Amino acid sequence: MDKPLPATILTGFFGAGKTTLLRHILQAEHGEKIAVIENEFGEVPIDNSLLGDRATRITTLSNGCICCSSANELADALLDLLEGIDRGDLDFTRLVIECTGMADPGPVIQTFFSHPAISERFLLDGVITLVDAVHADGQLNEFALAQAQVGFADRILLTKTDIAGESGALVERLQHINARAPVYRVVNGEVDISLLFNVEGFILNDRLTVARPRFRPLIEPQNTIRSIVVNLAKPLELQTVSDVMERLLATYADNLLRYKGILAIDGDSRRLLFQGVQRLYNADWDRDWRDGEPRASVLVFIGVSLPEQEIRDAFAAFE
Numbered sequence: 226m227d228k229p230l231p232a233t234i235l236t237g238f239f240g241a242g243k244t245t246l247l248r249h250i251l252q253a254e255h256g257e258k259i260a261v262i263e264n265e266f267g268e269v270p271i272d273n274s275l276l277g278d279r280a281t282r283i284t285t286l287s288n289g290c291i292c293c294s295s296a297n298e299l300a301d302a303l304l305d306l307l308e309g310i311d312r313g314d315l316d317f318t319r320l321v322i323e324c325t326g327m328a329d330p331g332p333v334i335q336t337f338f339s340h341p342a343i344s345e346r347f348l349l350d351g352v353i354t355l356v357d358a359v360h361a362d363g364q365l366n367e368f369a370l371a372q373a374q375v376g377f378a379d380r381i382l383l384t385k386t387d388i389a390g391e392s393g394a395l396v397e398r399l400q401h402i403n404a405r406a407p408v409y410r411v412v413n414g415e416v417d418i419s420l421l422f423n424v425e426g427f428i429l430n431d432r433l434t435v436a437r438p439r440f441r442p443l444i445e446p447q448n449t450i451r452s453i454v455v456n457l458a459k460p461l462e463l464q465t466v467s468d469v470m471e472r473l474l475a476t477y478a479d480n481l482l483r484y485k486g487i488l489a490i491d492g493d494s495r496r497l498l499f500q501g502v503q504r505l506y507n508a509d510w511d512r513d514w515r516d517g518e519p520r521a522s523v524l525v526f527i528g529v530s531l532p533e534q535e536i537r538d539a540f541a542a543f544e
């Protein structure tokens with residue numbers, strides 16, 4: 226069986242700079258052959274012509290937005306690419322999907338896990354969310370979807386800081402929504418490609434970065450997306466962790482966009498890595514804890530209206 230093909234999802238609100246970035250990716254020297262799936266929101270596929278001919282194949286999904294009505298359209302496009310490879314008509318090493326500004330990344334991500342052939346032959350590498358430094362504050366205030374796009378990110382690219390300036394407060398706000406994804410400032414798509422590829426956001430690994438905002442807003446907006454970081458100093462019982470997670474998911478799976486953790490389990494010398502997207506989660510043993518390394522657990526939950534106290538209490542009960 227060939228190695229699965231890595232796939233990168235580019236998301237971000239209208240005008241955030243997704244096409245600009247994609248053009249840069251296609252022109253950069255990275256030795257990858259990239260296939261592109263573009264989603265034009267019921268428009269003429271103008272972006273195709275903007276991208277030039279560097280992509281191995283550009284599939285345009287035009288029938289609305291891949292996130293909702295036409296989730297199958299995305300699955301069909303992915304299967305179509307696989308058939309092209311099997312027939313020998315297509316050859317590519319990586320797939321990039323550009324979502325529309327109004328796409329919810331959740332269903333797009335789930336397409337990679339829900340269909341057997343797709344989940345076997347593609348490997349979702351990472352979700353890259355672009356945020357327009359000029360407009361993001363207003364968009365985040367007004368649209369829960371703009372927050373969800375940030376909440377799902379493995380990497381956040383802050384665009385247009387050439388106009389908006391350093392945007393420190395916005396970066397704090399983004400880290401409050403998603404404490405897990407590093408934020409990089411990118412002007413006109415100029416970014417080091419190595420930051421975007423092999424992110425392994427959906428592979429169990431120990432790359433759990435947690436941003437620590439220096440301050441928090443005085444007034445917490447209600448019903449917004451944010452992250453909760455839980456640190457636990459003492460090793461946990463495996464069964465108890467799974468009971469708590471099952472209980473949380475039974476009630477709050479729809480609130481949880483993404484969660485990830487590195488856990489110290491009582492009686493085991495290895496670290497336990499786990500991560501999930503809404504209802505889907507998995508866990509795997511990692512390397513041994515090193516001598517002198519504190520056997521402490523850290524979990525990050527990103528979601529909408531998270532029951533913070535309940536999550537904290539459930540885990541605090543073990544301390």
Ligand SMILES: Nc1nc2c(ncn2[C@@H]2O[C@H](COP(=O)(O)OP(=O)(O)OP(=O)(O)O)[C@@H](O)[C@H]2O)c(=O)[nH]1
Nearest residue numbers: 238239240241242243244245326384385411412413
């Ligand atoms: N000044 C400045 N302009 C930028 C930057 N990045 C993108 N733009 C401009 O912003 C506009 C929108 O960029 P696109 O790349 O089309 O954005 P998009 O996210 O693909 O937009 P939609 O397809 O509408 O969702 C274009 O005019 C870009 O040239 C940046 O870092 N600085």
